[in-house]
Amino acid sequence: MSHSNRSAAIAFEPQNDARSVLAASGASPVIELRGLSVRLGKREVLRDVTCSFSGRTIGLLGPNGAGKSTLINTLLGFWPASAGSARIFGSDIRSEAKKIRALIGYMPENDAFISNMTAVSFIRLMAELSGLPSEMALERAHEALFYVGLGEARYRKLGAYSLGMKQLAKLAQAIAHGPKLLILDEPTNGLDPPARQRMIRLVREMRDSREMHIVLCSHLLRDVEETCEEVVILKQGRVVHYANLEDERRLNRRFLELEVQGDANLFAEAAESLGCECAPGALNRLKLVLAESVEIADIYRIAAEQNVQLRRLNFRRDTLEDIFLKAMENRDGRL
Amino acid sequence: MAVYKRAYRGYAGALTPAWSRFLVLYRFARSSQSRSKIQTVFFVLCFFFPLLCLLGIYANYHLSAFAFLGRRAGPFLNIDGSFFLVYLSVQSGLSFILTAFVGPGLVSPDLANGALTLYLCRPLSRTEYVLGKISVLVITLSWITWVPGLVLFFVQASLSGWQWMTDNIWLANAILWGSFIWILLLAMLALALSAWIKWRIAAGALLLATFFVGAGFAQAVNAVLRTKQGYLLDISRLVSIIWQDLLRQGGDQPLPVTEAWIAVLVLAGLCLLLLMRKVKAAEVIR
Structure with a gap:
């Protein structure tokens, strides 16, 4: 992808910078966060996060407890924002949650399946819940399972799947309804090297299809480096760094x-x-x-x-690991 | 994402109306239950008593058909509130057993392996999810309670004439509301237990225990405290009081009807509260 047609834009406070960057790029943002804070119980997990990005693949990095999953859950409307706002494709996550969810495919980090259902039934169910008519949902369920490489195992019950197969089934349910934004939370968790390679290849293929935007949340830098164009690093609930990997590579x-x-x-x-x-x-x-x-x-x-x-x-290659470590060195957790 | 191309493609086709999505849950749950032979056989058996009642009503008005037996007698069935009270009591017992089969498997499989996240990350709210799941029980139990009940009513009305129907229309109302309150209570209890107890056998057993232990506990409270308020813990007694009132079957009731209604609605509300506490897309880990 050439730099000239890239629409990536990100900005941190002050917010005026974000507006100007976006205006300069001429792109409407995929995700736009303005002073977003999320409080779970007494703990403030996300603090005043302001950023906006419109690239095709966005990596969400951070150590454990940085707030990556909280950010995803908030975007999906699972947890309410205690302050600030968030928009996805221009729609507010509070007032237009259903509209947003219709556009999103989500692959959660943890197990998420119904063990006594066959893969094809399960994915059909999920596609129908996303709004696809019954016959189309069945067709797309078959296609999605073939696409991720589970075509031959599609009539097996999900409870009998191996960990790698379950990950692929989760991916299949996330893409069956043709989302505009795919959120992948630790997609390579627990995968052996060949399975990981397969998952990375699928993510790349979907990215290159240009049919969707992808947010990949991972603590594995290599996964993000291999698939993402932009990287946002979270630490202690704040965005501490943004890197455009394409630009970084160009500079390197x-x-x-x-x-x-x-x-x-x-x-x-x-x-x-x-x-x-x-x-x-x-x-x-x-x-x-x-x-x-x-x-x-x-x-x-x-x-x-x-x-x-x-x-x-x-x-001299300034690897993502270097970038990540530099971001982590920043003691106050802010840029 | 065409199979032959093994390439991803988006979807830009038609979508179903948003209001109808909860029915998808009903359809899938129903098809899953229909695979159980025991449940299917039991469901069919639940129509035996209504069929018997139907034959009884028919025979009541066609006694000449039994002339060959050499018996001459008047109508042997009095189709009134007491008839439908018996009908409701029998069908409620059957619907209770059917709920013990069906109910525990509705929510627990979704919670057992975190599938709830996948439901709720779609354009489906928690309320719609609960509505979808509860509709499985409501529709299934309706088929064996008020639907045949109303069929019996209208068959009786067709045989007795218009006058009987206008005089007894309250019976139809009582059958409908009586069945509905029972179905609602059973469905709420079953879903709440299914949400809190992931092992479906245990959830089914607890559903049975809620009724039987509750009845026993109510008697104990009444005996120890020399009161009748203990019946507030006896669900079947509460519903029976409501039915007797709806079907105008007077008699000495252990509790006022209003108290029974309040207790039933509080219980249903409590079950809903318990259910909604569990039906969440993500748990906060503290």
Whole structure:
């Protein structure tokens, strides 16, 4: 996906920033939170969350107890907001809950099935409850089960499914009615590596179909990194970081770590003459920020010209893990 | 999401009306129950007594058909409040047993593995969920209580004439309301127990215990405290008082009818409260 047509937008307080970013992107937000607070008992689980995003896949990250599931449950209308407001596709979650739920597919983190029902009956039931006519619900139930890879097991009772199959069945019920927003809460929980790969592939396929927006809530950074375009990091009930992974990757592509054999200073001077920023390190190591016009081929060329061997060349990758850890280091829990 | 393409596609077709979604729950629950042979057989057996009553009413007006027996007698059945009180008592007993079969399996499977979250994340409110589940019992029990009751009434009316019907229309009203209060009470109790006790056998047993233990406890309270207020704990007695009043069967009642109505409605409200406490999409973990 090119950067130019991306509609991702996020902003934190002050709210004016959010409006301006959205206005600049020209996109209507998928989810818009304004000063959202949620109190469960005496504990304030979400505190004054203000953000707005309209990307196609949004990763919701955070340590245990950060408020990820609370945010999802609040968006679904399970728990009331104690302050602030939230909108999904422009509809208020309090006054238009049913309208919103008709547009959402939800795959919960925990077990959610009726053990003595066959998968196809269960998913048909769920699709009918979402408003599909009976015959269409049956057709879509079959299709959804085939799509997630449970086609051959669709007449088996859900109670007899393995953990991985149950996860896939949960995904099937979430997509059977063709939602516009799919919320996946820890979709790879308890899956073995092949099953996890399959789940990630399905999420990617659905993302690439451009039929829906996806919110993926996970504590597994790799899952989010592999599927999401945007990441929101929650900590202690607040949004502490937003990262546009596409932008991060773009930036990372301009940042190199080099180890050379020969005159490192000469090489650095040549690189600087091309407009690159260069920071020499110990043992003939260099860090290089490439100028816009400079490509990797240019680096090889100047190395050859300066009679310098490139022994190592790495893109410095600011991984999601780095981003996450930086966000977690922020002690006061705010940006 | 076409099967042959194995690719995801959205849905942009027609949707069913929002008000009708709770009936989906009824349909699925009903089809699940119809798979139980015992329940099906018992449900059919529940029509035996109404059929017997129907034959009795018919025979009452066609005594000439029995002339071959050499007997000449007047009508042997008096179709009045006492007749329908017997009818309601028999059918209520059967409906109680049927509820013990059907009721415990309505909510507990949804709660056992967290499926309630999936119901309520859809355009279906908690009230609609309860309405959908309660409709299973209301419709099923209606088939064996007031529906055949009214059939008997109208058969009797057709045989006796218009005058009998206009004079006794209150009987139809009594059958309807008497059955309805019983069905409501049973349905509420069954759903509340089903929500709180996940093991359906235990929930069924507790439903039976609520009536029998309640009756025993009521007698104990009456004996110890030398009062009749203990009957407020005896559900079947409360309903019986209401029926006798509705069917104009006087006699010495242990409690005023108003108290019986209030007690029944309080009990139904309490069951609803217990049910709604359990019917939640997500539990708060403290």
